[in-house]
Amino acid sequence: MIAHHVLFWLKADTTETQKANFRKGLDSLEHIEVVQYFHIGTPAPIERAVVDTTYTFSLVLFFEDLAGHDVYQSHPIHQAFLDEFRVFFEKVIIYDAE
Numbered sequence: 494m495i496a497h498h499v500l501f502w503l504k505a506d507t508t509e510t511q512k513a514n515f516r517k518g519l520d521s522l523e524h525i526e527v528v529q530y531f532h533i534g535t536p537a538p539i540e541r542a543v544v545d546t547t548y549t550f551s552l553v554l555f556f557e558d559l560a561g562h563d564v565y566q567s568h569p570i571h572q573a574f575l576d577e578f579r580v581f582f583e584k585v586i587i588y589d590a591e
Contacts, residue, residue, distance in 0.1 A: 494529070494555055494556065494557065494558070494591065495555065495556045495557075495558060495559055495561065495562045495589060495590070495591050496553065496554075496555055496588075496589065496590045496591075497552075497553070497554045497555070497556065497562060497565070497587065497588075497589050498551070498552070498553050498554075498587065498588040498589075498590075499551070499552040499553075499554075499585060499586075499587050500548040500550075500551055500585065500586045500587075500588075501515075501548060501549050501550045501551075501552070501582065501584075501585055502547065502548050502549055502582070502583045502584040502585070503515065503549040503550070503581045503582065503583060504581055504582070504583045505583070507549075507581050511581060512549070514578075515550065515578050515581055516533065516550065518574045518577060518578050519533050519550060519552055519574070520533065521570055521573075521574060522552070522554070522570060522571060522574060524570060525564075525565055525568045525570050525571060526564075527556055527557070527561035527562075527564045527565050527568075528554050528555070528556065528565065529554075529555045529556060529557055529561075530553070530554065530555035531553075531554055532551075532552070532553040532554075533550060533551070533552055534550070534551040534553070535549070535550060535551070536548060536551075548586075559591075562589070
């Protein structure tokens with residue numbers, strides 16, 4: 494399995510409507526056939542020095558293998574998401590693990 498965890502920090506001037514549309518865009522990624530597990534989240538109300546709650550959205554996907562990850566990266570749905578929503582990115586950090 495490959496875990497793909499993406500943290501998105503959206504620009505400060507992103508409106509609530511734009512955030513809602515961004516969330517819908519994230520939802521579209523679940524329809525990519527190689528996605529085995531899918532979760533969208535926002536920061537949990539946990540106050541610990543080691544917990545970063547500054548991001549806007551978290552996306553966690555699991556793929557069967559590296560080949561699945563590679564299919565996802567070039568998939569038209571993923572590319573359409575990036576084309577439409579990357580304008581809102583202030584910062585993105587990705588953690589991939591096997």
